[in-house]
Amino acid sequence: MMDDKQDLSSELRKVHTWKNLDRKIFRYDIQPWFFFGGAGIIFLGVLSTLVAGEKAEAFFGLIQGWISSMTGWFFILVMNVALVFCVVLLFSKYSRMRLGGEDAEPEFTMLGWFAMLFSAGMGIGLLFYGVAEPMFHYVANPFSEPGTAESAKKAMELTFLHWGFHPWGIYALVGLGLGFFGFSKGLFLSIRNIFYPLLGDRIYGTLGNVIDVLATIATLFGVATSLGLGVQQINAGLNHLFGLPQNMVIQAALIAAITAVATWSVVRGLDSGIKLLSQINMVVAGLLMVFVFILGPTLFICNGILENTGNYIQNLPSLSLWTESFGEKGWQAAWTIFYWGWWIAWSPFVGMFIARISYGRTIREYVLAVLIVPVAVTIVWMTVFGNSAIFVEHFGAGGMARAVQDNIPVSLFVFLENFPLSMVTSLTAVVVIVTFFVTSSDSGSMVIDIITAGGNPDPPKPQRIFWAVLEGVVAAVLLVGGGLVALQTAAIITGLPFAIIILVMCWSLYKGLRDDWEEYYE
Numbered sequence: 001m002m003d004d005k006q007d008l009s010s011e012l013r014k015v016h017t018w019k020n021l022d023r024k025i026f027r028y029d030i031q032p033w034f035f036f037g038g039a040g041i042i043f044l045g046v047l048s049t050l051v052a053g054e055k056a057e058a059f060f061g062l063i064q065g066w067i068s069s070m071t072g073w074f075f076i077l078v079m080n081v082a083l084v085f086c087v088v089l090l091f092s093k094y095s096r097m098r099l100g101g102e103d104a105e106p107e108f109t110m111l112g113w114f115a116m117l118f119s120a121g122m123g124i125g126l127l128f129y130g131v132a133e134p135m136f137h138y139v140a141n142p143f144s145e146p147g148t149a150e151s152a153k154k155a156m157e158l159t160f161l162h163w164g165f166h167p168w169g170i171y172a173l174v175g176l177g178l179g180f181f182g183f184s185k186g187l188f189l190s191i192r193n194i195f196y197p198l199l200g201d202r203i204y205g206t207l208g209n210v211i212d213v214l215a216t217i218a219t220l221f222g223v224a225t226s227l228g229l230g231v232q233q234i235n236a237g238l239n240h241l242f243g244l245p246q247n248m249v250i251q252a253a254l255i256a257a258i259t260a261v262a263t264w265s266v267v268r269g270l271d272s273g274i275k276l277l278s279q280i281n282m283v284v285a286g287l288l289m290v291f292v293f294i295l296g297p298t299l300f301i302c303n304g305i306l307e308n309t310g311n312y313i314q315n316l317p318s319l320s321l322w323t324e325s326f327g328e329k330g331w332q333a334a335w336t337i338f339y340w341g342w343w344i345a346w347s348p349f350v351g352m353f354i355a356r357i358s359y360g361r362t363i364r365e366y367v368l369a370v371l372i373v374p375v376a377v378t379i380v381w382m383t384v385f386g387n388s389a390i391f392v393e394h395f396g397a398g399g400m401a402r403a404v405q406d407n408i409p410v411s412l413f414v415f416l417e418n419f420p421l422s423m424v425t426s427l428t429a430v431v432v433i434v435t436f437f438v439t440s441s442d443s444g445s446m447v448i449d450i451i452t453a454g455g456n457p458d459p460p461k462p463q464r465i466f467w468a469v470l471e472g473v474v475a476a477v478l479l480v481g482g483g484l485v486a487l488q489t490a491a492i493i494t495g496l497p498f499a500i501i502i503l504v505m506c507w508s509l510y511k512g513l514r515d516d517w518e519e520y521y522e
Helices: 002-015 032-052 055-090 110-129 132-139 149-163 165-184 191-204 206-242 248-268 270-295 298-321 331-356 363-371 373-394 400-406 408-416 422-452 461-520
Strands: none
Touching: 032 206, 032 461, 055 165, 055 298, 055 331, 055 363, 055 461, 110 132, 110 149, 110 206, 110 363, 110 373, 110 408, 110 422, 132 149, 132 373, 132 400, 132 408, 149 165, 149 298, 149 331, 149 373, 165 191, 165 331, 165 363, 165 373, 165 461, 191 206, 191 461, 206 248, 206 331, 206 408, 206 422, 206 461, 248 422, 248 461, 270 298, 270 373, 270 422, 298 373, 331 422, 331 461, 363 373, 373 400, 373 408, 400 408, 408 422, 422 461
């Protein structure tokens, strides 16, 4: 039975590709519609930002406000549907199916798999917001009086909401769709192929082109948002340590230098480049977290891990569906809706990358690993840094709330001054941010190139270099043209159309799993 299935997969792979990948331009696997279409729209956005100049920031703010207020409910709906779908799938009969067939064996060890998965997923964001977000919510959130014990609890609940199960539910969904149709059904790794059960051969026409163009744009702007946040914090750290000026010129130069390293990594490939850097930054980040845990308020952190987790799980249903219907509006748009747009924009990138490294995993193993393990690590990380910052503000010397409000990127380094060897730990933090920057950039450029090469899992190196450089250019232009507001707006704008695709993806993936089960497993 499995031999027949593998034969069918081989035949499908020959048929269900973009015109059998016969459109080669300058000897490269460039698919004109979505390579030049995606790159053209991206260049148009970059050029518009440069032309607008100082008016860009105000324009981005207006767009972000309108999208958040008018479509926030839709982002919330999509995030919850994706998470519930993955949880239901975990306990279904389909969870026994293996990506690549029953005889498929994993390509990477569990440790290597997890390191790459987590580094690509949200590494820079954890450094950028690990101290800042809990402190922001501690001094201002819609549910409690600022600076109280109750506000401390709500601060951690809201932080877990934004960094917990929901983003990884989106990643798991997209990655599973790509992995199932790519490895089990023999199609190439392309977003459009997830919709084959619904669209059939129409995925190779206009509808499929639109899907892959949207995936390309969403991936690039989602990664550029992360890179922009990362370089702001690197610049802040170097300013705090060595007095290096904090300005757009320095940040653009840093983006150029680190993008060069990312380009080297993506040229080296998955094993010797991305995997190696992912494992390095996981080790260094882990050492930094252990340092804060041991020399910080250890008992307070241990108590916080349990209590924060309990509060998060207990209030998750109501927090997940909260829409500011009966309260003052504005807070959710600036925080939750931005995050949901950012995670959805990231989902083609992270989903593609997770699928690429998840060959041979069962669906149960895949969902558990992607949905549970990173969330557990995130909870520990956010509690170590967030609870420690709250402890300094609430019981210690204070100053953390003011530091966060004055300069978000520098707040991590102000926090580390409360510990011994602050120069060493601050330098370590800069190294971690740089390595997370590199792994996000090289993983993102590899994924975009796979999409624009028609699903070719090993696209040519010059194309990888093109997308790695373009990511750096977009991040630099958005920073110069509008700063943090521009980065947030780019994530939300590109996330909105892809959110519609996510909803349809749930039904298409379910149909594909059901049909495969009925044909080969019953």
